[in-house]
Amino acid sequence: MNALACIAACLTVLLAVAGPAAAQSLAPTTGHTLAATCTSCHGPGGRSPGAMPSINGRSEAEIAKTMHEFKDDSRPATVMNRHAKGFSDGEIAAIAKEVASWR
């Protein structure tokens, strides 16, 4: 790297506001955050206006059980099996608690 390029690179580093936020500087993922995207398909508050199943009014236990069944492919699914495999058991518990709290 020539001197000019080095100066440009150093300036770029100095001008950048900060490196990426370190994962450890953030709190553990909450159920609120994990479940936030459920409503995109299942509707606000889990009340679906269309063909997607509503998930409002289901108990924490039912949601957790269903998610685990999707995760281990013991329940037929089109897309939820692919989603459920992306979450740890702890995360599934947090999602179930959050969704069951929706009124």
Next chain:
Amino acid sequence: MAMKRRTFVGAIAAAAILPAVAVRAQAPAKARVVVIGGGFGGTTAAKFLRLEDPGIAVTLVEPKAEFHTCPASNYVIGGFRKLADIVQDYSALAGRHGVRHVREAAVAIDPASKTVRLSGGQTLAYDKLVLSPGVDMRWGDIEGYDEAASATMPHAWHAGPQTALLRRQLEAMPDGGVVALSIPGLPYRCPPGPYERISLIAHYLKMAKPRSKILALDGKDAFSKQALFQDGWAELYKDMIEWVPLGQDGKIVEVVPGEMTLVSEFGQRHKAAVANVIPPQFAGNIARESGLADKAGQFEGWCPIDPFTFESTLAKDVYVIGDAANGGVMPKSGFSASSEAKAVARHIASLVAGRTPDLPVYINTCYSLVAPDYGISVADVFRPTKDGIVATPGAGGLSPRHPPDAAAFRHHEAEYAYGWYASMSQDIWG
């Protein structure tokens, strides 16, 4: 302060917000957040910031009163939905959620003074800025393809009049004509979108103009959901569709609108009855002109972000979401934008409340129709790492290629595609 108050009251009058909301909004705000862009990302951010904390004053800067969604715009092109079916508006955002909608364009962002200048000359001050400007076309990248050319050869990659134009051209073309598409290399908005469009144009032609052909000229050698699309094309449309990859001289480098001709890299000239030219794209003008996009390198024109927060790496307190951001492996989709927006809303609300923000998770769920009753999907759970955003291993992916009852599976996924649209519309604009 006096200046700010005048500006604030003036904008409320201009936006004609309901009195009840105006009274509530006059209480001192905990923070002022300005959101630029009323698409999937910006609208979600504005609404969910208010749901997270009604004490945050949120201003949405979006010149349009109505928004035509790109998702489902291929249904209009395929002739089984009307343009009116894909319109969303901002009435619930202002009336129900107390978001101030300023119907002007943002013309400049100054991260140093933390202000946004509007097309009317007014300046908005912010504590945090959420920038969701979508994409603009790289006019001239394909020689001869500028905004004027798009009146003859529509891109239809911003939904609305361009969508209607492409539909009218398909209706007007003779049976036996060639519909040519020019498709760019990555990255661009909605990776599977061109292939859903090919499918739904084929669906229309098969019924109305069965002697016609589709010539898909591609600037790459592989594409999103490729095997699923190509299985569907073989099953439903036989030899109506010809896809020409980059390696077979698929890349279009020039167009001649007056002659309805597309010219390839190696000089092949393709004449078409209808030409849908989807040009290369980059982050919306406001992002690039405000110095928030990379100026060189592989992601020139796109906005670099911190994968943990979507905060710009080029400006503090500016969060760039949606198609304009370089989200790495996250596809540029409406669902991704909305997921990023919810994470950013939560992050900002946590900072305002003095909480340590929690580690985000981002999701994408994207349906494509190969025919009105034949759907396919891709889904992923994304996590931020110091090396960028990654898809959670062992999860997500495509619809199975050979499910036990394939016809029923594709039918279900088509129903869910329509359900996705209904839910997304309410979740974002409702």
